[in-house]
Amino acid sequence: MKYKATTALAALAISTSMVFAGGADDDTLAIDGQEMITKTAAPAHMAETGVDTVISGWHFREDDTQSMQADTFDNPGMIAVDQAMDSWNTVEGSAEKSCASCHEGPESMEGVRAVYPKWNEEAGEVRTLAMQINDCRTNQMGADAYKYDSGPMAAMEALIAVQSRGMPVNVAIDGPVAETWEQGKELYYTRTGQLELSCANCHEDNYGNYIRADHLSQGQINGFPTYRLKNAKLNTVHGRFKGCVRDTRAETYAPGSPEFVALELYVASRGNGLSVEGPSVRN
Amino acid sequence: MDFTRRETLALGGAAALTFVLPFRASAAADDAIAEFTGGAALADAGVELTAPEIAENGNTVPIAVSAPGATAVMVLAAGNPTPGVATFNFGPLAASQTASTRMRLAGTQDVIAIAKLADGSFARSAKTVKVTIGGCGG
Amino acid sequence: MASGVKPRVKVPKSASAGDAITIKTLISHPMESGQRKDGDGNPIPRSIINRFTCEFNGQSVIDITLEPAISTNPYFEFEATVPEAGEFAFTWYDDDGSVYNDNKAIAV
Numbered sequence: 001m002k003y004k005a006t007t008a009l010a011a012l013a014i015s016t017s018m019v020f021a022g023g024a025d026d027d028t029l030a031i032d033g034q035e036m037i038t039k040t041a042a043p044a045h046m047a048e049t050g051v052d053t054v055i056s057g058w059h060f061r062e063d064d065t066q067s068m069q070a071d072t073f074d075n076p077g078m079i080a081v082d083q084a085m086d087s088w089n090t091v092e093g094s095a096e097k098s099c100a101s102c103h104e105g106p107e108s109m110e111g112v113r114a115v116y117p118k119w120n121e122e123a124g125e126v127r128t129l130a131m132q133i134n135d136c137r138t139n140q141m142g143a144d145a146y147k148y149d150s151g152p153m154a155a156m157e158a159l160i161a162v163q164s165r166g167m168p169v170n171v172a173i174d175g176p177v178a179e180t181w182e183q184g185k186e187l188y189y190t191r192t193g194q195l196e197l198s199c200a201n202c203h204e205d206n207y208g209n210y211i212r213a214d215h216l217s218q219g220q221i222n223g224f225p226t227y228r229l230k231n232a233k234l235n236t237v238h239g240r241f242k243g244c245v246r247d248t249r250a251e252t253y254a255p256g257s258p259e260f261v262a263l264e265l266y267v268a269s270r271g272n273g274l275s276v277e278g279p280s281v282r283n
Numbered sequence: 284m285d286f287t288r289r290e291t292l293a294l295g296g297a298a299a300l301t302f303v304l305p306f307r308a309s310a311a312a313d314d315a316i317a318e319f320t321g322g323a324a325l326a327d328a329g330v331e332l333t334a335p336e337i338a339e340n341g342n343t344v345p346i347a348v349s350a351p352g353a354t355a356v357m358v359l360a361a362g363n364p365t366p367g368v369a370t371f372n373f374g375p376l377a378a379s380q381t382a383s384t385r386m387r388l389a390g391t392q393d394v395i396a397i398a399k400l401a402d403g404s405f406a407r408s409a410k411t412v413k414v415t416i417g418g419c420g421g
Numbered sequence: 422m423a424s425g426v427k428p429r430v431k432v433p434k435s436a437s438a439g440d441a442i443t444i445k446t447l448i449s450h451p452m453e454s455g456q457r458k459d460g461d462g463n464p465i466p467r468s469i470i471n472r473f474t475c476e477f478n479g480q481s482v483i484d485i486t487l488e489p490a491i492s493t494n495p496y497f498e499f500e501a502t503v504p505e506a507g508e509f510a511f512t513w514y515d516d517d518g519s520v521y522n523d524n525k526a527i528a529v
Contacts, residue, residue, distance in 0.1 A: 062339040073431045076494045079449040082427055213415035229340035232493035247419055283339050343492045360490050364456050367488030371499075374481025378441030378500035382483065385492040387454070 023208035024059035032072050034166050036275040043272040045173060049204060056274050057217035057282055069281040077158060077227030077279030080234045084159035087152065093143030102140065106159050113164040113276045117265040119176045126180045128261055129157055148256035154225040154234035161278030168275060169222050171268045184266025187259060193250030222271040223280025234279055237264050312359050312366040316397055319357050320405045329406030330356060330398035338388060341414040347383035350398035362392025388414050426450055428523040430511055435528040436503045445498045448513050448521065454489035470495055472514040478507040503527055
């Protein structure tokens with residue numbers, strides 16, 4: 001696809017040679033009146049990055065898109081939350097259980113989104129929320145796993161995220177997860193693809209600038225899963241990673257791969273202190 | 284549905300043209316207007332159309348119409364492959380003749396609202412909406 | 422048939438007689454336009470919601486004709502007069518013949 005290469009190169013040229021009036025705006029996000037932390041001091045581990053404030057992707061969107069997220073009814077991502085509510089109460093699998101059988105109402109998930117990915121002692125691994133959902137489905141319910149970046153998975157993640165809305169992201173980066181976190185950091189700064197772009201090239205060096213007509217954000221994931229206008233559905237973190245890496249013209253890692261799990265942990269930690277916004281609305 | 288931006292843009296057979304020159308009208312849109320109005324004259328006042336000057340994504344463009352006293356408002360997108368968007372018929376319990384929705388635009392073009400007013404006459408309003416093309420297909 | 426179609430409606434629980442209230446509706450639906458092609462280049466047939474109506478105690482508030490240019494997950498916002506206590510009836514008509522309903526009672 002010659003087209004994509006030229007556009008992306010042209011875009012890169014623009015973003016480095018020309019700085020548009022842009023950057024994050026100064027609006028305030030309140031969802032149904034509840035104020036969100038959308039800008040805050042960068043976590044200590046980002047000291048050497050030159051980024052002193054972490055900013056939600058919400059600030060990089062147009063007013064119309066922003067207002068769609070401010071009201072839970074206007075937010076089309078909330079349709080998926082309703083659908084997941086049905087799934088939550090649906091008995092599936094050989095154990096004849098639903099989510100509700102063990103967890104009662106979804107409000108029991110309050111605080112969960114804010115701390116994932118996190119270490120699972122029993123399994124001896126870093127687990128994303130999606131991995132934990134599938135562990136419940138396969139090991140507790142005897143049901144089939146959701147496809148990692150599928151609609152039902154995104155919907156269930158959205159239902160769980162809503163329970164923590166407004167709470168600051170607070171993923172641990174030390175102790176048993178330290179190695180995975182370092183691996184994620186390494187991936188964040190590794191250039192990939194024929195365009196030789198790393199995550200940092202766009203989302204650390206050039207956030208606030210335009211890549212053609214796209215307003216580059218910091219690539220924060222506190223708003224995931226996110227309803228994108230472009231495909232009119234909820235998108236998972238790994239689905240978005242895949243899209244970004246593909247745009248560098250690289251073979252991408254698979255959603256759910258150890259590489260993307262590590263990258264998710266690292267990227268999530270760059271948003272420590274920002275409110276959980278999922279499901280957010282983005283371009 | 285996976286309606287990617289690129290597909291939305293491709294909806295317009297002459298999508299490339301839309302970036303150069305916004306569609307001012309199309310034969311199909313003219314036909315739709317004629318069918319709605321029966322060929323009656325169109326006044327400039329009586330209907331208001333709210334649409335963004337620049338749409339962040341052509342897939343989901345918020346619009347609103349307002350036509351006090353109108354019985355119906357038809358919305359058209361002259362540069363889409365088929366110009367029809369929606370027709371709002373207001374009933375006796377409509378508290379105002381206003382409505383908003385979200386629509387698809389295949390590229391930069393004019394959005395047109397035609398209102399059938401209480402006295403049976405018709406009014407027209409139009410807005411050019413620019414549809415931006417992003418750099419990231421992601 | 423579009424699967425998992427889910428209507429959402431926002432109506433205040435109560436109002437004073439004669440009040441104007443704002444109603445919002447959203448329904449999950451792909452609104453397949455009929456303009457797209459599948460991976461093999463074959464046209465994907467149109468499949469949309471083509472009509473939405475809102476009535477209050479049998480009287481029309483709004484009756485909307487939808488075309489393929491309405492976005493995925495059709496959203497509408499409009500205003501209704503509430504003359505007395507009663508029930509709003511919302512109906513969406515799918516190209517495939519399916520009809521989706523939702524009702525909301527309002528006290529005065």
